[in-house]
Amino acid sequence: MKILIMYGLFAPGSGHLARLRAAGHEVVVADAEERAVREAADAEVILGHRYLRQCLPGARRLRWVQSTAGGVGHLPLAELRAAGVRLSRDAISAPAIARHALTLAWALQRGLPAAFAAQTEGRWAVPAAWPPAPRAALVFGAGEIGRAIAGLLRREGLRVTGVRRARRPGAPSEFDAVIGADEAEAALAGADWCFLALPATRATRGWFDARRLGLLPAHACLVNVGRGACLDSGDLCRILREGHLAGAALDVIDPKPAGPDDPVWRTPRLLITPHVASHRAERAGEFERLAEEQIERLGGGRDPLHLVDLDAAITEGFE
Numbered sequence: 503m504k505i506l507i508m509y510g511l512f513a514p515g516s517g518h519l520a521r522l523r524a525a526g527h528e529v530v531v532a533d534a535e536e537r538a539v540r541e542a543a544d545a546e547v548i549l550g551h552r553y554l555r556q557c558l559p560g561a562r563r564l565r566w567v568q569s570t571a572g573g574v575g576h577l578p579l580a581e582l583r584a585a586g587v588r589l590s591r592d593a594i595s596a597p598a599i600a601r602h603a604l605t606l607a608w609a610l611q612r613g614l615p616a617a618f619a620a621q622t623e624g625r626w627a628v629p630a631a632w633p634p635a636p637r638a639a640l641v642f643g644a645g646e647i648g649r650a651i652a653g654l655l656r657r658e659g660l661r662v663t664g665v666r667r668a669r670r671p672g673a674p675s676e677f678d679a680v681i682g683a684d685e686a687e688a689a690l691a692g693a694d695w696c697f698l699a700l701p702a703t704r705a706t707r708g709w710f711d712a713r714r715l716g717l718l719p720a721h722a723c724l725v726n727v728g729r730g731a732c733l734d735s736g737d738l739c740r741i742l743r744e745g746h747l748a749g750a751a752l753d754v755i756d757p758k759p760a761g762p763d764d765p766v767w768r769t770p771r772l773l774i775t776p777h778v779a780s781h782r783a784e785r786a787g788e789f790e791r792l793a794e795e796q797i798e799r800l801g802g803g804r805d806p807l808h809l810v811d812l813d814a815a816i817t818e819g820f821e
């Protein structure tokens with residue numbers, strides 16, 4: 503089997519390449535677009551998606567792609583479906599993203615953004631009031647990330663309600679309850695903490711606008727580790743400036759701040775991390791082990807893990 507590797511965030515390790523070759527595979531690493539396109543002509547598998555869009559037109563033997571990303575909206579889904587190529591996403595980062603989300607929530611709960619600001623100004627500032635201890639959480643998205651967040655929250659003693667597109671039997675065990683999107687607005691008022699772990703689709707884009715943000719309790723904390731497009735960042739900043747919400751934390755934001763003078767940087771009780779929830783020192787090694795397991799499954803006639811339903815993704819309008 504010919505395997506074309508084109509990871510974007512890291513270079514494949516020598517051990518990774520040796521293990522794949524020891525299993526009898528031809529392995530080519532493409533660190534430039536021209537080579538990727540040339541080698542893709544007879545590759546059966548692509549690991550990574552750095553040059554995927556450019557490679558697809560000439561990839562005559564390609565049958566499966568393992569993406570290094572958890573979200574697939576930026577990938578050429580329609581072209582993959584038309585070519586009969588299957589796609590797997592990276593689902594191994596969910597635990598790290600969940601820990602990042604919980605860290606952000608506690609940072610808001612304990613007033614750390616204000617403490618950091620006071621420290622840079624050389625002020626000893628003790629908050630006059632604290633939000634009540636969180637008892638109930640709402641998690642939008644019941645996929646790997648949402649379930650990982652829910653598991654951590656329940657260990658913290660919170661009652662956790664998940665929100666997915668439609669209510670159906672068999673709620674994931676990480677949640678106390680799971681409701682459909684049509685019930686979500688009514689549930690906002692009971693959330694002390696609200697987490698967004700949603701993909702960006704036509705249905706979720708801008709769902710969290712000023713009106714829905716206003717349905718959250720004044721003491722609530724909001725954390726987004728899904729896709730920035732699901733939340734109207736302008737509305738969020740206005741809500742925070744008006745004094746509503748104990749705080750908000752965004753690992754993703756759409757649009758990204760337009761330079762150092764963007765007012766988003768000066769929004770009170772807002773904590774921003776630069777889309778790093780999945781980053782960790784072990785990421786490359788963990789992904790390489792996943793890729794090797796996937797290749798073993800494929801070579802043994804089994805389906806790879808974490809396959810994307812391309813028909814559903816295209817129909818829902820993943821962005």
